Amino acid sequence: MKARVTVTLKNGVLDPQGKAIEGALKSFGLEGIDSVRQGKVFDIEIATQDRSRAEALLKQACEKLLANMVVENYTVEVLG
Amino acid sequence: MKARVTVTLKNGVLDPQGKAIEGALKSFGLEGIDSVRQGKVFDIEIATQDRSRAEALLKQACEKLLANMVVENYTVEVLG
Numbered sequence: 001m002k003a004r005v006t007v008t009l010k011n012g013v014l015d016p017q018g019k020a021i022e023g024a025l026k027s028f029g030l031e032g033i034d035s036v037r038q039g040k041v042f043d044i045e046i047a048t049q050d051r052s053r054a055e056a057l058l059k060q061a062c063e064k065l066l067a068n069m070v071v072e073n074y075t076v077e078v079l080g
Numbered sequence: 081m082k083a084r085v086t087v088t089l090k091n092g093v094l095d096p097q098g099k100a101i102e103g104a105l106k107s108f109g110l111e112g113i114d115s116v117r118q119g120k121v122f123d124i125e126i127a128t129q130d131r132s133r134a135e136a137l138l139k140q141a142c143e144k145l146l147a148n149m150v151v152e153n154y155t156v157e158v159l160g
Contacts (some may be wrong), residue, residue, distance in 0.1 A: 001090055006098060006121055006122065008123065018122075021122070021145065021146070024145055025141055025144075026112075028145065030137060030140060030144070031083050032126055032127045032145050033124060033125075033126060033127075033129055033137070034124075034125040034127050034143065035123050035124070035125045036122055036123070036125075036140050037122070037123045037124075038120065038122055038123075039120070039121040039122075039123065040118065040119070040120060040121065041086055041088065041102070041118070041119040041120065041121045042098075042111055042116055042117070042118055042119075043088065043116070043117045043118075043119065044113060044114075044115070044116050044117075045113075045114040045115045045116075046112055046113060046114060047112045047113075048112055053112075055112070057110060057112055059100070060110060061105055061110055061113070063110065064096060064105075064110070065101065065104055065105060066101070
C-alpha cells in the first residue's frame with residue numbers, strides 16, 4: 001500500500017525557514033503572499049494490504065521518528 | 081485564501097534522505113516499510129479571493145523558488 005504522511009509545525013511555533021521563503025518570494029516580486037510555513041511530506045510504501053495495520057504502523061513511525069510531537073503535528077493518508 | 085504546495089522528487093531521482101529514514105525505521109523494529117521518499121510541503125496564505133489568480137501566483141512561486149524543476153514535481157491545492 002502507498003501512504004502519505006504530512007508533518008507540519010504546530011500553530012504558534014516559529015518557522016524561520018518559512019519566513020525566509022516568504023521574504024524570498026516577495027523579493028522576486030510575487031505580490032500577495034501573506035505567509036508561508038514549511039513542513040515535510042513522506043511518501044511511504046508498506047508491505048501489507050491491511051489498511052488498519054498500515055495506519056497503526058504509520059502512527060508508530062510518526063511518533064518514533066518522523067514527527068517531533070512537541071512542536072509538530074502529523075496527518076496520515078493511506079492511499080491504497 | 082489558503083493553499084498547500086507539495087514538492088516531491090521525480091521518479092528515478094535518488095533520495096538518500098528517504099533511504100536514511102527507511103533504514104532508521106527498520107532499525108526501530110518497524111517491519112513492513114518498503115520504501116520512503118521525502119518531500120516538502122508549503123502552507124501558504126494568499127491575499128486574494130480569486131482562485132485562478134491564486135493558482136497562477138503559486139505556479140510562479142513554484143517555478144521560481146519552491147521546486148527545482150529538473151528533479152522535482154509540484155502540486156498546488158487551493159483550499160479556499
